[in-house]
Amino acid sequence: MSTPEQVSTPLTPGALDGVRVLDLSRVLAGPWCTQTLADLGAEVIKIERPAGGGHPGGDDTRGWGPPFLKDHEGQDTAEAAYFLGANRNKRSVTIDISRAEGQALVMKLAATCDVMVENFKVGDMARYGLDAVSMCAQFPRLVYCSITGFGQTGPYRDRAGYDYAVQGMGGLMSVTGERDDLPGGGPQKVGVAVADLFTGMYATVAILAALRHRDATGQGQAIDMALLDTQVAMLANLGANYLVTKKAPRRAGNAHQNIVPYQVFEVADGHLILAVGNDGQFERFCAVAGCAELAHDARFAVNANRVRNRDTLVPLLARHMQRRPRADWLAALEAAKVPCGPINDLADVFADPQVRQRAMTVAVPHPLTDTLELVASPMKLSQTPVQLRRPPPLLGQHTDQVLAELGIGPPELARLRTSGVLGHEP
Numbered sequence: 502m503s504t505p506e507q508v509s510t511p512l513t514p515g516a517l518d519g520v521r522v523l524d525l526s527r528v529l530a531g532p533w534c535t536q537t538l539a540d541l542g543a544e545v546i547k548i549e550r551p552a553g554g555g556h557p558g559g560d561d562t563r564g565w566g567p568p569f570l571k572d573h574e575g576q577d578t579a580e581a582a583y584f585l586g587a588n589r590n591k592r593s594v595t596i597d598i599s600r601a602e603g604q605a606l607v608m609k610l611a612a613t614c615d616v617m618v619e620n621f622k623v624g625d626m627a628r629y630g631l632d633a634v635s636m637c638a639q640f641p642r643l644v645y646c647s648i649t650g651f652g653q654t655g656p657y658r659d660r661a662g663y664d665y666a667v668q669g670m671g672g673l674m675s676v677t678g679e680r681d682d683l684p685g686g687g688p689q690k691v692g693v694a695v696a697d698l699f700t701g702m703y704a705t706v707a708i709l710a711a712l713r714h715r716d717a718t719g720q721g722q723a724i725d726m727a728l729l730d731t732q733v734a735m736l737a738n739l740g741a742n743y744l745v746t747k748k749a750p751r752r753a754g755n756a757h758q759n760i761v762p763y764q765v766f767e768v769a770d771g772h773l774i775l776a777v778g779n780d781g782q783f784e785r786f787c788a789v790a791g792c793a794e795l796a797h798d799a800r801f802a803v804n805a806n807r808v809r810n811r812d813t814l815v816p817l818l819a820r821h822m823q824r825r826p827r828a829d830w831l832a833a834l835e836a837a838k839v840p841c842g843p844i845n846d847l848a849d850v851f852a853d854p855q856v857r858q859r860a861m862t863v864a865v866p867h868p869l870t871d872t873l874e875l876v877a878s879p880m881k882l883s884q885t886p887v888q889l890r891r892p893p894p895l896l897g898q899h900t901d902q903v904l905a906e907l908g909i910g911p912p913e914l915a916r917l918r919t920s921g922v923l924g925h926e927p
Contacts, residue, residue: 515542516885520712523610524548524591525598525619525631527560529664529694530728531648532587533701535618538708539590540878540887546610546903547588549896551595551924558595558924559896560584572869585875585893589865593894594903595924602922604629609907611640615715616708620648623658633723643721644711646704652727662728664694671696671732676739679754686752700731761807761814762786765844766822773827775818776840780804785837790821867892897924 520543524535527549539545552558557579566581594610597603608631611617617636619626626632626647633645647653650662668674668690678689704726715721733740739750739758750758755774757763762777777783780803784796795801795817800810807814822830827843834841843849850856863877878887900923901914909917917923 513885513888515540515888516882517541517543518885520544520616521614522546522616522618523607523614525607525617525621526648527620528562529587529697530700530704530726531618531620532560532562533698534646534648534704534708535591536587536589537701537705537878538616539890540880542885542888543616545591546614546899547591547593547894548598548607548610549593549595549924551597551897551921553597553921553924559593560588562587563896570867570870570873573871578869580869580893580895585873588893589875589889590891591894592891592899592903593897594900595897596900597922597924598629598631600922602917602920604631606904606907606917606922607631608639610903611636611643613907614643615712616644616646618646618648618704618708622661623649623653637721637723641721642715642719644708644715644724645721646708646711646724646726648700648704648726648728650728652730653725657729664697664728665690667696667728667732671729672736672740673732676736676750676752676758678752680752683754686754688752695735696728696732699735700726700728703731703734756811756815759808760804761811762818764815766819768822768825768827768830770826772844773830774842774844775822775834776842778840782839783807786834786839789833789837789839790818792817792821863889865889865892868895868898900924 517538520538522535522538522543522545524531524545524547526532526535532547535545535547547560549559550556557564562584563579563581565583567577568582569577570580570582570585572578596606598607607629619631627635633647636645637643649658650667651657651660668677669688673695674688674690677691679686681687704724707724707726711722711724736743742748742750742758755765760778762775762783764775765772766775775786777786783801783804784793787793787796795814799806801807801814831841831843845853851862856862861877861879862874865873865875867873873892875893880887901911904914904923914923918925
């Protein structure tokens with residue numbers, strides 16, 4: 502029942518070659534973590550829900566489109582771009598974990614794995630006997646990572662957690678968006694699901710640390726990751742600002758809370774970003790802009806004073822910025838080593854010569870199309886480079902293959918499939 506796949510042959514072992522990950526996560530935070538581990542060479546087995554009972558089966562994001570992957574004839578497939586972007590280098594197995602035989606299969610797989618990742622609501626895995634306490638007791642070397650909205654403890658532990666809500670609860674939306682006193686002011690979410698993505702990355706770091714500890718001591722452990730915890734941590738300097746002053750920072754639009762000028766400016770034919778990070782850069786900027794006197798004005802000569810006098814300085818600079826087109830500014834400022842940049846849409850991004858030279862897209866062979874292109878991993882390792890080994894899997898594509906590796910033969914696979922423990926896909 503497994504569909505043939507096109508797999509690239511790794512030229513060198515990955516950094517995590519030999520690490521085996523059992524992935525019971527879906528949507529974004531968990532899959533982002535496990536895709537990162539897979540990119541680094543880990544073998545990742547993604548457990549997905551079989552179709553049935555009105556559910557289409559699989560990770561919810563398989564259906565989060567359009568856009569969907571186009572097949573060889575240019576028609577939409579069932580593979581949403583959202584799913585494709587977070588699930589390469591994995592194998593997909595469909596198992597109904599709500600059934601005792603499905604739970605037993607997961608236990609057999611866990612016995613062969615180093616890491617288990619899940620993002621079910623608190624308590625759900627305990628109902629199936631697959632929770633951290635049970636699994637770590639049975640498999641002492643296992644690193645078990647739970648990802649939830651609010652963690653395994655605390656008054657919100659039973660709530661479902663979503664990136665959008667956590668961006669609001671965790672303070673990010675209070676500092677994102679135009680100033681409240683300007684047109685368009687008010688809370689804004691970030692354009693991508695940053696709480697999910699950061700949680701996935703923090704989970705990856707925690708798993709790698711736990712594996713190092715396990716390899717040194719023989720002892721696995723449980724990791725409790727929460728979107729809200731991560732969002733609070735990634736407030737970074739703004740969180741520190743509040744703790745020092747006990748004053749909550751407000752939305753500043755495209756400006757920086759602690760550095761001036763560090764924002765978007767309108768120019769003669771559009772907009773650009775000016776990111777002056779120190780006093781020397783400010784002096785060079787003023788020379789390029791034809792306002793050298795401002796660099797020697799006591800109100801603006803050092804950054805602390807520029808922050809204090811932001812409302813006076815920025816309108817003066819804005820008038821100078823509007824006199825020249827973007828290309829002129831970018832060329833002059835780059836020559837003067839003043840940080841600046843354009844504001845690109847995604848067509849500009851993927852056409853940018855730097856992005857192209859850094860190979861930030863990858864062509865992926867896929868059973869349904871010849872033209873799948875994905876965003877590549879940004880990790881550049883000199884000795885163990887990230888490699889594409891498998892395209893994002895079709896639902897249940899590797900069920901027979903993975904379970905056969907456990908010694909489960911065709912008759913038993915057929916019985917489990919007929920009974921509904923395994924899916925019938927593809």
